[in-house]
Amino acid sequence: MAEMNKTIRAAWLFPDILYIHGERGNLLALERVAKFAGAEAVIDRIDFNTEGFDPMNYDFIFCPPGEIASFNAVVEWLKPYKAQFEAFVKAGRVLLVTGTSQCIFGGITKREDGSTVEGLGLIDCDFNERRLVYGDDLNYMAQFGGEEFEIFGSQIQMMDVESREEPFGQLMYGFGNTGKDRNEGSIKVNSIFTNTLGPILVLNPWLTKKIVLTCLKNSGFEEEDFDFDMSLELKSLETKKQFTSGKVSRLTNCK
Amino acid sequence: MKFLLALWFGKAINFLINIIDKTRGSNFSGEKALLIDKQMVAHFKGIDPEKVLFITGTNGKSTSNNLINHILKTNGKTVISNLEGANLLAGVATALLKSSSLLGRVKADYFIFETDERFLPIIHAQLPAKNLLVTNLQKDQVQRNGDPDFIYRKVAPVMKKEGMRLFLNNEEPRAKSFDKVTSNVITYGVEKHADSFVKQEGFPTMACPVCHHKIVFDHYNNDGVGPFLCTHCGNKSNPEADYVVRDVDFAGRKFTAEGVEFNMPYNIPYMLYNYAAAVAVAKEFAGIEPADAAKAFGSFKNVGGRFEILKYKDKTIKYMRIKQENPETLQTCINIMAGDKEKKMVCLGLCPLVDMIPNYTNTFYAFDCDFSQLAAGDVEKYFCFSERVCYDTANRLIYEGVDPEKIVIIDSEDVDQIFAEIDKAETDNIYMITWLHTYEHMQKKLKLKEAE
Numbered sequence: 092m093a094e095m096n097k098t099i100r101a102a103w104l105f106p107d108i109l110y111i112h113g114e115r116g117n118l119l120a121l122e123r124v125a126k127f128a129g130a131e132a133v134i135d136r137i138d139f140n141t142e143g144f145d146p147m148n149y150d151f152i153f154c155p156p157g158e159i160a161s162f163n164a165v166v167e168w169l170k171p172y173k174a175q176f177e178a179f180v181k182a183g184r185v186l187l188v189t190g191t192s193q194c195i196f197g198g199i200t201k202r203e204d205g206s207t208v209e210g211l212g213l214i215d216c217d218f219n220e221r222r223l224v225y226g227d228d229l230n231y232m233a234q235f236g237g238e239e240f241e242i243f244g245s246q247i248q249m250m251d252v253e254s255r256e257e258p259f260g261q262l263m264y265g266f267g268n269t270g271k272d273r274n275e276g277s278i279k280v281n282s283i284f285t286n287t288l289g290p291i292l293v294l295n296p297w298l299t300k301k302i303v304l305t306c307l308k309n310s311g312f313e314e315e316d317f318d319f320d321m322s323l324e325l326k327s328l329e330t331k332k333q334f335t336s337g338k339v340s341r342l343t344n345c346k
Numbered sequence: 347m348k349f350l351l352a353l354w355f356g357k358a359i360n361f362l363i364n365i366i367d368k369t370r371g372s373n374f375s376g377e378k379a380l381l382i383d384k385q386m387v388a389h390f391k392g393i394d395p396e397k398v399l400f401i402t403g404t405n406g407k408s409t410s411n412n413l414i415n416h417i418l419k420t421n422g423k424t425v426i427s428n429l430e431g432a433n434l435l436a437g438v439a440t441a442l443l444k445s446s447s448l449l450g451r452v453k454a455d456y457f458i459f460e461t462d463e464r465f466l467p468i469i470h471a472q473l474p475a476k477n478l479l480v481t482n483l484q485k486d487q488v489q490r491n492g493d494p495d496f497i498y499r500k501v502a503p504v505m506k507k508e509g510m511r512l513f514l515n516n517e518e519p520r521a522k523s524f525d526k527v528t529s530n531v532i533t534y535g536v537e538k539h540a541d542s543f544v545k546q547e548g549f550p551t552m553a554c555p556v557c558h559h560k561i562v563f564d565h566y567n568n569d570g571v572g573p574f575l576c577t578h579c580g581n582k583s584n585p586e587a588d589y590v591v592r593d594v595d596f597a598g599r600k601f602t603a604e605g606v607e608f609n610m611p612y613n614i615p616y617m618l619y620n621y622a623a624a625v626a627v628a629k630e631f632a633g634i635e636p637a638d639a640a641k642a643f644g645s646f647k648n649v650g651g652r653f654e655i656l657k658y659k660d661k662t663i664k665y666m667r668i669k670q671e672n673p674e675t676l677q678t679c680i681n682i683m684a685g686d687k688e689k690k691m692v693c694l695g696l697c698p699l700v701d702m703i704p705n706y707t708n709t710f711y712a713f714d715c716d717f718s719q720l721a722a723g724d725v726e727k728y729f730c731f732s733e734r735v736c737y738d739t740a741n742r743l744i745y746e747g748v749d750p751e752k753i754v755i756i757d758s759e760d761v762d763q764i765f766a767e768i769d770k771a772e773t774d775n776i777y778m779i780t781w782l783h784t785y786e787h788m789q790k791k792l793k794l795k796e797a798e
Binding site (some may be wrong): 095106107108115120156157158159163164165226227228245247289290296325326330338340 | 394488489490491494495496497535548549551552553557558559560561573577578586673698699703704705706707708709712713714716733734738740741744745749751756788
């Protein structure tokens, strides 16, 4: 297959509805790193007006965080595609879900006012909306595609995550799913559900690279390693780790 | 009796603070007095709720408060207010106890208080204002506020209070949506002007606060503020607000409202909504005609530290303060820099967040901002400084297509290093975005040098 034809087909779910915390950066990172791999990322914006949506048409689906108030409308729209999403996850394609939007793909979200949001049930997780927001740094070791990666990001936690799935990462510092243990996020085959903002793919290009390689492999391209300059991100990681190791925190889960 | 004890205790503290430094003490005495009487604010005598205005929202509270105060006072009204920006319950308590008699009676024509969004329900429970100005509800302080809907839910019950009159930004979707809960609404807005803008395709807009579908903006007058329409439920800005700032002439520093020409004390786009709100409040709340309000605009001096000029050797440093974690204020500053077609140096000191425990290193809000116009302009170099997040700031610029060769990075907020980097610039046109304390250190350093 000629190198120039390498394409990663990406879907960006509800960019104007799930729009908080600068998460469009993740798509910019995907485009950038795909380019280093000699591939082009073609991104479709999926929203309420999209017709003929089929998750299986994509190599990568990104669902950014949004306001929980929007989730009922989003889940209603996504429900007819539940089986295709399940097939997508099972096939080892890459679904990246960040922040609050884990609720869309999980079970029940209990809201502070007593109401509930029922997610798609793709992952075995339930959620409890928090009365107080918790914002902090997040640093952990994550497993993806058979490799281990150090991840740094921010977390703005609006809900506690009761996950019965395999955790995506083991915390070195941060709140993670509940602030009570070292579990961060969930992973199912190659689908990542994480509390990490940042955007995660900008701050951690080593993970982005592996995601790009996974997407290309899933599309039948030969796995060819590629290099690019990550020195800026490495410096960022180092200085932030120093910051985190010296700061005052009330978290006790990583001690 | 508890109230009197609290009052006298607070007054004693104020007396002592006045001896030490008259410019301080906007919050402390109220905070301590509230320990004695938690309901202290409710116990002051002589306040007519019809004469009380609260100003709340993400951006523009302090400026609106200061401008409205200035207009009212210039027109002979007496006002009790928290002009120093202490906008929690203790700040309101402090302002009232400073102005009260020994028995807790306060006397003024009007009571105007800037109120923090999260504390609005708490303050309103003790001081049931019948007038509320909402500037905007946007992404801000996400470490404690999460997302705008979190704040929306906190303030919404106050909007619904019986007899409440709302002054609403016609072109900010969340603020405007409160017109669904009461009919007693006055709207204010801004006509399209030379610095109105659209964002590159690819930037998200926002979810409709009513139905959670997509909001489309015709254009932005400020980031996230402009004529809008929900593509699903039809929620939209009014074609014309009740009070509109028109004919904006930044070069001539003037605009019109209600057919009257106004001086523009600060020719900065983001202040236009403050001007519109102030004209509306002056007329509807205090009965001051626009022509009389206009007389006050020429002499208005805003609270310091928003936009400052610092002369350094042969260079002019234009300092703009942003609220950290707040993409709207960052976008506004980017637009100001992009609007300057002269060659410039851009100094970006985005910092870790240190206002509560735990401190953290959020920089993601920069990805909500469109740097493309700035990157396409005549920028000699970008200087990314500040501990811990300078690399992320530089990376954001690289993502916008800025040549890495043009970016200087220093993992420090040391003012000597900042001045040294500014010294190296060929251009004398220097823009700086950073925390106020870094800017104040720079100011202090220059004053010391001048004194030597």
